[in-house]
Amino acid sequence: MTDFSFELLGADGGARRGRVTCAHGVIQTPAFMPVGTAATVKAMLPENVAATGAEIILGNTYHLMLRPGAERIARLGGLHAFMNWPGPILTDSGGYQVMSLSELRKLDENGVTFRSHIDGSYHTLTPERSMEIQHQLGSDITMCFDECPPYPSEKADVARATQLSMRWAARSRAAFVNRPGYGLFGINQGGVHEDLREQSAQALKEIGFDGYAIGGLAVGEGRALMFSTLDFTTLMLPTDKPRYLMGVGKPEDLVGAVARGVDMFDCVLPTRSGRTAQAFTRRGPVNLKNARHGDDPRPLDDHCSCPTCRNYSRAYLNHVVKAGEIIAAMLLTWHNLQYYQDLMADIRRAIESGTFAAFEADFQSQYGQGDI
Ligand SMILES: O=c1[nH]cnc2cc3nc(NCCN4CCOCC4)[nH]c3cc12
Numbered sequence: 586m587t588d589f590s591f592e593l594l595g596a597d598g599g600a601r602r603g604r605v606t607c608a609h610g611v612i613q614t615p616a617f618m619p620v621g622t623a624a625t626v627k628a629m630l631p632e633n634v635a636a637t638g639a640e641i642i643l644g645n646t647y648h649l650m651l652r653p654g655a656e657r658i659a660r661l662g663g664l665h666a667f668m669n670w671p672g673p674i675l676t677d678s679g680g681y682q683v684m685s686l687s688e689l690r691k692l693d694e695n696g697v698t699f700r701s702h703i704d705g706s707y708h709t710l711t712p713e714r715s716m717e718i719q720h721q722l723g724s725d726i727t728m729c730f731d732e733c734p735p736y737p738s739e740k741a742d743v744a745r746a747t748q749l750s751m752r753w754a755a756r757s758r759a760a761f762v763n764r765p766g767y768g769l770f771g772i773n774q775g776g777v778h779e780d781l782r783e784q785s786a787q788a789l790k791e792i793g794f795d796g797y798a799i800g801g802l803a804v805g806e807g808r809a810l811m812f813s814t815l816d817f818t819t820l821m822l823p824t825d826k827p828r829y830l831m832g833v834g835k836p837e838d839l840v841g842a843v844a845r846g847v848d849m850f851d852c853v854l855p856t857r858s859g860r861t862a863q864a865f866t867r868r869g870p871v872n873l874k875n876a877r878h879g880d881d882p883r884p885l886d887d888h889c890s891c892p893t894c895r896n897y898s899r900a901y902l903n904h905v906v907k908a909g910e911i912i913a914a915m916l917l918t919w920h921n922l923q924y925y926q927d928l929m930a931d932i933r934r935a936i937e938s939g940t941f942a943a944f945e946a947d948f949q950s951q952y953g954q955g956d957i
């Protein structure tokens with residue numbers, strides 16, 4: 586079995602072109618990970634997720650530990666077999682979703698005790714239990730257990746959460762089952778504060794990880810503050826390891842974050858929007874509920890090769906959206922995932938050819954135009 590590795594293949598300004606190798610395959614970076622929360626990328630068959638060009642998907646520990654249970658998935662052969670996704674899987678640690686989804690009971694040095702949003706049962710997540718669950722799922726990339734402070738927060742509380750997260754990072758590292766091909770990523774915290782980000786980066790580098798995520802962002806701080814925080818944070822992280830910006834984001838966020846040295850992304854936006862009638866196109870988002878599409882025979886995006894754009898008109902999409910038909914979620918989700926993967930492929934090609942700055946300028950001029 587090959588070891589977990591990251592190769593930096595090239596750079597163009599701050600943008601990097603790389604390749605991650607892990608147990609279940611190779612990931613070209615910059616990469617976007619579709620979110621497969623409850624062992625499914627909603628409204629998509631796994632083979633069709635792969636057809637969009639996605640090479641790695643994200644699974645949520647919080648959801649899977651509550652239902653159907655990590656031990657059950659392990660008994661059934663692990664998450665790859667269970668959900669029929671043979672490629673790489675990254676799982677989050679569960680911490681962030683406990684804070685945003687469960688009826689939080691208590692957070693202390695040991696971990697978090699909470700009630701399930703599904704049936705009210707009590708559960709505890711600690712760094713050790715999170716590592717055990719992610720091991721049972723068989724994730725190629727395991728995330729450290731951390732605490733993501735809300736925004737805005739007093740700097741003192743960001744410092745407290747950051748220092749706790751660094752102690753939890755050490756416990757995560759100690760509990761992680763080392764296997765060739767399987768990696769553990771640390772998560773940099775510190776809010777929007779350069780000194781706290783530096784302390785966190787130092788702590789993580791001393792422990793040593795296979796990749797470094799940037800947490801604590803995309804929590805309401807806004808794009809300008811996210812980008813200004815990235816401007817100094819990515820430079821603190823090792824250049825020879827992947828950098829993963831958690832929960833991001835909109836197409837404009839992806840392009841701007843790649844320019845600032847980010848290699849990996851995940852976000853529910855393309856799939857969630859697919860279920861709420863929003864489609865992404867190279868000229869910006871389009872709401873298919875809008876009556877103006879009712880007689881429009883054109884495809885969503887005549888530059889897109891997905892089945893939705895090859896076979897259906899905007900008029901049809903408007904109809905099935907208004908009728909609440911299941912195919913609406915299928916077609917719009919597929920298109921959105923294809924749009925995100927095509928954007929990442931264009932970004933990778935631009936970095937390879939040393940034209941990323943021109944690509945970014947062209948993207949910004951087109952994307953903001955609004956729909957045709
Ligand atoms: O520090 C973090 N640690 C561990 N997981 C995270 C996940 C995160 N996800 C976001 N933002 C998600 C924003 N989404 C945008 C689309 O709509 C849903 C929310 N920020 C995040 C920060 C962290």
Ligand SMILES: [Zn+2]
Binds near residue numbers: 921
């Ligand atoms: Zn399409």
